Structure formats: structure tokens, C-alpha cells
Amino acid sequence: MGAKLSSANDGAVTVVVIAYNDAEHVTEAVASALAQGDAVGEVVVVDDASTDDTPHVLERLAISEPRVRVVRRAVNSGGCGTPRNDGIDAARHPWLVFLDSDDVLAPKAVDTLLALALRYDADVAAGLCVRRELPGGREIPWQEQLFTTESVHDGVAGRPQTLWDTLSVNKIYRRDFLVSRRIRFPDGAAHYEDFVFTARVYAAGPRFAVTPETVYIWHVRYGTGQASISLRRDRIQNWQDRVTAHQQVLEIVRESGDHDLLIAAQTKFLEFDLAVYLSELPQRTPEYQDAWWRITREHVGTFETEAARRAAVAARWRAEVLLGRERSAVDVRRLAELAVNPPRLTPPYAGDARRPLWDEAGSPSEGTGEIVLDGLADTPVALLPLYVLGNVGTGRRLVLEVRMADLYGRTAHAGPERATVELRHRVTGAAHRYEAAWEAEPGGHGWRAVVTADAAALCEGGTITTWDAWVTVAFRDGESATRPLRAGSGLKRLVRMGRRGRVLLLQPYATNSGCLAVRVADGLSGMRRVVAGRISRRARS
Known part of the structure; x- marks a missing residue:
């Protein structure tokens, strides 16, 4: 992983762990931080007024390990931002790493990130996060395309795809950089606080280093009844919270004066955030779908034309249908198919290659006006949303009939x-x-x-x-x-x-x-x- 650090850098890092009613997992998280070695000078655990056995677990950890320090909040904050801010304030060392109580740091993560930051004199260094699905154990890299090679950048404007990495926990931060620029997490019950925090970091123009090494293990626990905010997508408030956070992101980037970065933030929303929810939209109730459609149209309708023009064709077509139509069950089903990764556009196909249409146009008064699918002719065939079907045969062997x-x-x-x-x-x-x-x-x-x-x-x-x-x-x-x-x-x-x-x-x-x-x-x-x-x-x- 990273190069071995000199003794001059021993104790250079504070790992901030936030916990709330997580007595079952917090010990493993703290242990993963302590196992990082001498570079970790302290592990500050911020207990957000837990009501279970978490305070007793943390008390025992602090007694047994002098590097563990517990900060206990008297009142629950309602979110993750305030306890992380408390951790920033309490930290005694020049570098910061954030860790959630139900996740773990990968072995040698701190050494890897700190060595990278020191090597390039970076303000922020980031590594790969892996989502580990439990109890099965399957691991899925998060935004893997951003972490293919080691690199360094003066600000993220020259690498706008960095905006796709909205995690705060797969990074190491120079504490003085955060404090001097007053970069904080949103306080209180704000959801998707990582979106806003990372936007503030990126907009501040840090010297930013990247490594392909895995540094963070994000545990995704299914069937526990305790899904994280990002997994509660069946609630319309979850989408409203995500849109609200993205509105704040756009305002932060707009205030930075970097117009290209603003367009990149809008394009990212069209290509990623919309697709995540659209792919599941047919599973929701009509009432949910109507509210989702309204919220989305209001938000995307404020985007600049260039944002859609820079997007991949599937994302562009999704935006065109959303803005050009009232919701219909047929459109929802087709958009869901166009939102999977990789996208696919289901037949039938109206029009032709010179003028491809979303469908046979109906009455504009009924909200079913003609929608031309822009960009079809200029897109390489390998990048088009091809529709390939697999039928399973019933012979003595496994027969697959593929239709395209x-x-x-x-x-x-x-x-x-x-x-x-x-x-x-x-x-x-x-x-x-x-x-x-x-x-x-x-x-x-x-x-x-x-x-x-x-x-x-x-x-x-x-x-x-x-x-x-x-x-x-x-x-x-x-x-x-x-x-x-x-x-x-x-x-x-x-x-x-x-x-x-x-x-x-x-x-x-x-x-x-x-x-x-x-x-x-x-x-x-x-x-x-x-x-x-x-x-x-x-x-x-």
C-alpha cells in the first residue's frame, strides 16, 4: 500500500468516529482505526447522545486504549454533520480522517492517504471506497472510474468528474485547510450532508491527490431494518432531501465563480442521481411517482442547456422526456430501463435515424408532445442504449436465446x-x-x-x-x-x-x-x- 512513514509523522492523524445507538458495531470501527498504526495519534469518538449501550462500550474502549477519546453530546443532533463538526473542533492533530461507526477503515488506509498527501503537498487526498454487502460479503467499488491511477490536481476544475465522489469518509484532510476556509458539515438533521461538505471542499480549490488503493469499507447491511438514509429511496422525502442537498451544491459551486464546475455538477445529477431513482420508479405508488416527477421537473428545469448537452445520450434523453411530458405509466417503465447501468431503450422505435422519436407523438394538450432524441447520429454504436433480451430455453441443457x-x-x-x-x-x-x-x-x-x-x-x-x-x-x-x-x-x-x-x-x-x-x-x-x-x-x- 503506502510507503512507511517516518517517525516525524507519528501521531499526525486524528480519526473522527461518529456513533449513535451502535453498540453492536462501534468497537469494530474503532479497532480498525487503532490498527492503522503509529500515524494515528488519536481516535475521537463523538457519541451523538446514544440511548443504548454505546456510552458504556466507549467508556471501556477509552479505559483500555489511551488513544481513544470520547466526546459525548448531551442532545442528539438528528444527523451526521454536527457530530463530525464536533470531531473537527476536538481534533488535536494536523490531519483528519472520518469514519462511521458501522464501517471500517481498510488496512494501511491512513498510511496510504497520509503518504500520498505528504508526497504531493496536498490539502486533501482520496482513495477508493468499497461497498461491502452484508451478510453475503460481495464487494462493489464506489465510483471506481475515479481511482484508476495515482494523480494530483490543483483544484478539481481540471478534473470535474471528481464531483461524482460525494463521500467524505474516503479522504484525509489537512485540518488547517478546513478550519481556515471555514469548511463545515451542515448542522442538525440535514441529510446527504456529504454532498454539501464535499462541494465546499472542492469549491475551495484544494491541492487534491488520488490513489487507486482501497482505503474505506462501507458496510451495507440488508435485512436489518436499519437502512441508511441513502438506501431509503422508497420514501419521497428521501428524494426531496437529495434534491435540496444538490441545490445547495449548485449554490456553493456558483458562488465559487467556476462556471464549468457548475455545469459539471448539473451534468452529474442528470447522469447519476436521476438514474438511481428512475430505475426504481416503477416500483413506487402513483402518488410517489407524481410527487417525484414534480420535484424533479422543478429542479432540472433550472439547469443550463449545456448541462444536458454534455451528458451521455441516455441521460440527455431522460431529461428531455421528464421536462417534455407529464407522467405516464408507459414513460415511467421505459425511463426505468433507460436508467439502468448500462442503459437500454426498449422498443418500439418511432421515426428513423434522421429523426428518432421517443414514441409516436400524441396530443400536446395531453402532455405527450413529440420528443426528438438528440445525439443519436453522433454517438458510437458501442455507447448506444442497445436492447438485448435473453430468453431461457427448456431443453435438456441450458439454452439461451439472445434477441437484439x-x-x-x-x-x-x-x-x-x-x-x-x-x-x-x-x-x-x-x-x-x-x-x-x-x-x-x-x-x-x-x-x-x-x-x-x-x-x-x-x-x-x-x-x-x-x-x-x-x-x-x-x-x-x-x-x-x-x-x-x-x-x-x-x-x-x-x-x-x-x-x-x-x-x-x-x-x-x-x-x-x-x-x-x-x-x-x-x-x-x-x-x-x-x-x-x-x-x-x-x-x-
């Missing part, structure tokens, strides 16, 4: 030649690949390819494995596009005979984003686990 629609003639012009279907192991990333040639569908509306997989090869000795289905489309000019398969027909449990007479249970299904995945249970023990899991889920519901 022709997107306004652009796909036909590119000339799809070969399809490579991959079944990717969800945990290890191991893949089984199958190739087939594309065959044109009658009527010229799309293409079809069929592959057959050996189901026994997907088994792992009596366990349950999950495989995600992807396809790579190779075009005539040598270009290619890789997409997850959209789940089509044949989503039912299939029993097959594997090698040596073993029984296999295959369960093709649609993921939350509508993609095709296959769950494989090997042997009778694996099948019992699947059945037991289904019974358990039914009992809980």
Missing part, C-alpha cells in the same frame, strides 16, 4: 456479426463463454443468436451459485459492445441431471434491474437450501 432490437437503423448499419454470451460468477467473477453468429430476424427489426451452456459446469460441489448473463456484440467494423442480458421468457425453475446422475436445480430470474441471472443448486443438499430459503422468505413476508 435494431435501434433506429444504427445497429443494422454497424452490422452485428458475432455474439459472445458470458455467464459470470457473481462473487468470483469467473466466466463461462459461448459464441454464436447473429441471424437477422424476419422483417429486419433485429437479430437472434442461440447458445447452449453445460449446466453441470456451473456447479460448485453442493453449494448454490449465481451467474449473471452478459453478451458482447461484435460489429463488422471491429467495434464491440458489452451489455447485461435483459431477462426475457423462461424464468422458471428447471430440474436437470448433471454429471454422475447428480440432480441440478436451475433457477433463471430477473434481478432488481431486470437483468438475467441463473441460480444453480448442485445436488439434493443444495436444492434443500433453495427450498428452505423460499419458505423462510414467505414466513417473513
Whole structure:
């Protein structure tokens, strides 16, 4: 990871841990901070007036470890910003790192960040954060594209994509930089306080260093009944809070006088924030959808035209539909598909390549005016929102029929030649690949390819494995596009005979984003686990 620091830098860092009613996890968080080594001079734990056993746990930690210092608030603040501000005020060392009580710092994170900041004389240094899903343990890098190489920047204006990193916890800060510029978190019950804090940091023009090393483990606990604010997206207030935070971000950047950074902040909202919520919008009630549509139109309607022009075509089209239409169930479903990653635009396709339309225009008085999909002709085919469907066959082996629609003639012009279907192991990333040639569908509306997989090869000795289905489309000019398969027909449990007479249970299904995945249970023990899991889920519901 980072270079070993000299003794002159021992005790240079204060790790600020915030906690509220988290006696179960706070010890692990503090231990991860103490394990960073001599560079950590103190761990300041701010207890936001917990009412559970957290104060007693922290008292024991402070007695057993002299580097642990507890700051206890008399009244709960209602959010995360105030206790972090308390930690900034209480810190005694020149560098700061923030940590939440239910997360952990990666091994050597502080050494890595501090060495990076010192090497480049940076005010702020950032590393990769990994979301660890519990209890399963799957790890998903957060905004991985921002942390591919080590780099340093004088301000973030030359690297506007930095705005996509809205986390406060994957960074080390020069305390004097924060204090001298009066950079604070929003106080009180403000949600998405990280958005506002990081905007204030970026707008202040820090010397900013980046490392590809993992420095923070963000624990995402499912099924605990204690979802974080960012995971409570089924509540319309969550979206309103996010929009309010983004309005503050825009005001902060606007006051900095950096117009390009302002456009970048608006473009980021169109490409990322909108997509996260749009992809789930069909699951919400009509009342939620109406409120969401109104809040979003009011906010996005204030954006500059250049923000949409700089966005990828899918984000641009989403904004055009939102601003140009009243909500309809059909539009919500299609927008949700266009908001997944990578995006896909479902047929039918109105108009043609010269004038592609969102749909056959209705009456403007009914809020269904004509919407032209700008940018189609200029976008490389590999970046277009191709729609590729995966149907599961019912033969003795696992048969996948792949169908691809022709997107306004652009796909036909590119000339799809070969399809490579991959079944990717969800945990290890191991893949089984199958190739087939594309065959044109009658009527010229799309293409079809069929592959057959050996189901026994997907088994792992009596366990349950999950495989995600992807396809790579190779075009005539040598270009290619890789997409997850959209789940089509044949989503039912299939029993097959594997090698040596073993029984296999295959369960093709649609993921939350509508993609095709296959769950494989090997042997009778694996099948019992699947059945037991289904019974358990039914009992809980």
C-alpha cells in the first residue's frame, strides 16, 4: 500500500468516529482505526447522545486504549454533520480522517492517504471506497472510474468528474485547510450532508491527490431494518432531501465563480442521481411517482442547456422526456430501463435515424408532445442504449436465446456479426463463454443468436451459485459492445441431471434491474437450501 512513514509523522492523524445507538458495531470501527498504526495519534469518538449501550462500550474502549477519546453530546443532533463538526473542533492533530461507526477503515488506509498527501503537498487526498454487502460479503467499488491511477490536481476544475465522489469518509484532510476556509458539515438533521461538505471542499480549490488503493469499507447491511438514509429511496422525502442537498451544491459551486464546475455538477445529477431513482420508479405508488416527477421537473428545469448537452445520450434523453411530458405509466417503465447501468431503450422505435422519436407523438394538450432524441447520429454504436433480451430455453441443457432490437437503423448499419454470451460468477467473477453468429430476424427489426451452456459446469460441489448473463456484440467494423442480458421468457425453475446422475436445480430470474441471472443448486443438499430459503422468505413476508 503506502510507503512507511517516518517517525516525524507519528501521531499526525486524528480519526473522527461518529456513533449513535451502535453498540453492536462501534468497537469494530474503532479497532480498525487503532490498527492503522503509529500515524494515528488519536481516535475521537463523538457519541451523538446514544440511548443504548454505546456510552458504556466507549467508556471501556477509552479505559483500555489511551488513544481513544470520547466526546459525548448531551442532545442528539438528528444527523451526521454536527457530530463530525464536533470531531473537527476536538481534533488535536494536523490531519483528519472520518469514519462511521458501522464501517471500517481498510488496512494501511491512513498510511496510504497520509503518504500520498505528504508526497504531493496536498490539502486533501482520496482513495477508493468499497461497498461491502452484508451478510453475503460481495464487494462493489464506489465510483471506481475515479481511482484508476495515482494523480494530483490543483483544484478539481481540471478534473470535474471528481464531483461524482460525494463521500467524505474516503479522504484525509489537512485540518488547517478546513478550519481556515471555514469548511463545515451542515448542522442538525440535514441529510446527504456529504454532498454539501464535499462541494465546499472542492469549491475551495484544494491541492487534491488520488490513489487507486482501497482505503474505506462501507458496510451495507440488508435485512436489518436499519437502512441508511441513502438506501431509503422508497420514501419521497428521501428524494426531496437529495434534491435540496444538490441545490445547495449548485449554490456553493456558483458562488465559487467556476462556471464549468457548475455545469459539471448539473451534468452529474442528470447522469447519476436521476438514474438511481428512475430505475426504481416503477416500483413506487402513483402518488410517489407524481410527487417525484414534480420535484424533479422543478429542479432540472433550472439547469443550463449545456448541462444536458454534455451528458451521455441516455441521460440527455431522460431529461428531455421528464421536462417534455407529464407522467405516464408507459414513460415511467421505459425511463426505468433507460436508467439502468448500462442503459437500454426498449422498443418500439418511432421515426428513423434522421429523426428518432421517443414514441409516436400524441396530443400536446395531453402532455405527450413529440420528443426528438438528440445525439443519436453522433454517438458510437458501442455507447448506444442497445436492447438485448435473453430468453431461457427448456431443453435438456441450458439454452439461451439472445434477441437484439435494431435501434433506429444504427445497429443494422454497424452490422452485428458475432455474439459472445458470458455467464459470470457473481462473487468470483469467473466466466463461462459461448459464441454464436447473429441471424437477422424476419422483417429486419433485429437479430437472434442461440447458445447452449453445460449446466453441470456451473456447479460448485453442493453449494448454490449465481451467474449473471452478459453478451458482447461484435460489429463488422471491429467495434464491440458489452451489455447485461435483459431477462426475457423462461424464468422458471428447471430440474436437470448433471454429471454422475447428480440432480441440478436451475433457477433463471430477473434481478432488481431486470437483468438475467441463473441460480444453480448442485445436488439434493443444495436444492434443500433453495427450498428452505423460499419458505423462510414467505414466513417473513
